[in-house]
Amino acid sequence: MKSLGSIRRSFTPWNDPAAKPYIAFENVTKRFGDFTAVNNLSLTVFEREFFALLGASGCGKSTLLRMLAGFDEPTAGRILLDGQDLRGIPPYRRPVNMMFQSYAxxxxxxxxxxxxxxxxxxxxxxxxxxxxVAEMLRLVKLEQFAKRKPHQLSGGQRQRVALARSVAKRPKVLLLDEPLGALDKKLREETQFELMDLQQSLGLTFIVVTHDQEEAMTMADRIAILDKGEVMQVATPAEVYEAPSSRFVAGFVGNVNMFEGTVASRDDSGARIASSNGLTIMTKNAGAASAGSPVVFAIRPEKIKVSSRKPANDDVNVAEGEIYDIAYLGDMTVYHVKLADGHVVKTSSLNASRISDDPLSWNDRAWISFSPDAGVVLAK
Incomplete structure (x- = not known):
C-alpha cells in the first residue's frame, strides 16, 4: 500500500469508524464583542494523539486552546472531553494542563x-x-539542575522545567501554546523530537498551537489548518503537504507554484490543462475537475526539475525560461526561473553531491519539467 510521504507511526484512530474522539469541538463559536474569533467550528482529537493547531496570528487557534483549558467559554456550541461537556467546569477541575510560551x-x-x-x-x-519530581527530572534530563533557580538555566532548560511541571500532575491532556517560540532554531529543532518522544512515553494527548509550519509538520500526527476562525483542512502532515484541500492550504504550508488554467480534456488517467501562460500540463491528480472547468494546478518546488538541457518530451509539463535568482542553502539550491510571460517558477534541487554536473548561474537559459504525478489540481 502506497502512502503520501513518510509515516511517523502507525497510530491512525481517525481512520477507524469505531474509534471515539477524546476531545470534540461541536459547532463552537467564540465572539469578543463584534469580533468573531472562532466561527461555528467542529473538530475532533483522539486519545494519545499529538495534534497541532496551525495558522497565522488571529486565526483562532489560541482561543480554541483557552476554551479547552477553561479560561474562556464558548459563545455557542460545546466542547466535550471524554464524553463530558466542559461548560461551566472551572480550569482547576479539568483534567487539562497548559504550558505557556513564557513558561511562567x-x-x-x-x-x-x-x-x-x-x-x-x-x-x-x-x-x-x-x-x-525525581521521575520528571529524569524524564527531561535535568537531574543535575534540580537545585538551580530559573535564571541559572538556559532557555532550553527552562522550557524543560515548564514541561516537567506541566506533566507532573498527569493531566489527560497537555496544551502547549507556542511552546518553542523562545528557543533558537537549532535548539527548537532538537526539542521538537524530545517533545515527540516524551508524548509517546507518557501516553498523553498533546495539543500544540503554533504558527510555525515546520514545527507542526515535525511533531504532529495530524494538523488542523485554521483561517479566520474556521478549519480549512485537518489531515496528517504528509496529506496537508502533498494533497492540500484548497489554494489557501497549498499556499500556507510550504512553498508552492500555482498555475491558473482550464481543463482541456480529461479521462480516467487524469487531465490535460491549458494554463494561462501557455504551458500545457498533464496531471494524474485531477480530482473531480471536469473538462472546461477553471482550475489551479499546484506543484511544490522540489517536484520540478531544472536543467540547462531540453528534456526529451517537450510537449507537456515542460517550459523554457531564464534563471532569475539562485539561493544556495547548503543541503539544497533554490532556483527562480522566469518564463517567457514573466511567470516566476520556484524549483529546488537537493545537493546530493559536492560537485554539480549541470551548473546553472544567473541569466542562464534553463528548462523546467515535472512528471504527471508531481502536482495536484485544486478547484478552489
Whole structure:
C-alpha cells in the first residue's frame, strides 16, 4: 500500500469508524464583542494523539486552546472531553494542563520546587511528591539542575522545567501554546523530537498551537489548518503537504507554484490543462475537475526539475525560461526561473553531491519539467 510521504507511526484512530474522539469541538463559536474569533467550528482529537493547531496570528487557534483549558467559554456550541461537556467546569477541575510560551516559572523557586508546586497544591503526600519530581527530572534530563533557580538555566532548560511541571500532575491532556517560540532554531529543532518522544512515553494527548509550519509538520500526527476562525483542512502532515484541500492550504504550508488554467480534456488517467501562460500540463491528480472547468494546478518546488538541457518530451509539463535568482542553502539550491510571460517558477534541487554536473548561474537559459504525478489540481 502506497502512502503520501513518510509515516511517523502507525497510530491512525481517525481512520477507524469505531474509534471515539477524546476531545470534540461541536459547532463552537467564540465572539469578543463584534469580533468573531472562532466561527461555528467542529473538530475532533483522539486519545494519545499529538495534534497541532496551525495558522497565522488571529486565526483562532489560541482561543480554541483557552476554551479547552477553561479560561474562556464558548459563545455557542460545546466542547466535550471524554464524553463530558466542559461548560461551566472551572480550569482547576479539568483534567487539562497548559504550558505557556513564557513558561511562567517561579523565579524564587528551584527547579525541583517549581515541578513540585502543583503537586503540593493538590495535597499529594511528601514522599510521593519526591518520587514524582525525581521521575520528571529524569524524564527531561535535568537531574543535575534540580537545585538551580530559573535564571541559572538556559532557555532550553527552562522550557524543560515548564514541561516537567506541566506533566507532573498527569493531566489527560497537555496544551502547549507556542511552546518553542523562545528557543533558537537549532535548539527548537532538537526539542521538537524530545517533545515527540516524551508524548509517546507518557501516553498523553498533546495539543500544540503554533504558527510555525515546520514545527507542526515535525511533531504532529495530524494538523488542523485554521483561517479566520474556521478549519480549512485537518489531515496528517504528509496529506496537508502533498494533497492540500484548497489554494489557501497549498499556499500556507510550504512553498508552492500555482498555475491558473482550464481543463482541456480529461479521462480516467487524469487531465490535460491549458494554463494561462501557455504551458500545457498533464496531471494524474485531477480530482473531480471536469473538462472546461477553471482550475489551479499546484506543484511544490522540489517536484520540478531544472536543467540547462531540453528534456526529451517537450510537449507537456515542460517550459523554457531564464534563471532569475539562485539561493544556495547548503543541503539544497533554490532556483527562480522566469518564463517567457514573466511567470516566476520556484524549483529546488537537493545537493546530493559536492560537485554539480549541470551548473546553472544567473541569466542562464534553463528548462523546467515535472512528471504527471508531481502536482495536484485544486478547484478552489
Amino acid at each position: 516559572l517561579f523565579p524564587h523557586m528551584t527547579v525541583e520546587a517549581n515541578i513540585a508546586f502543583g503537586l503540593k497544591q493538590e495535597g499529594m503526600p511528601k514522599a510521593e511528591i519526591g518520587t514524582r
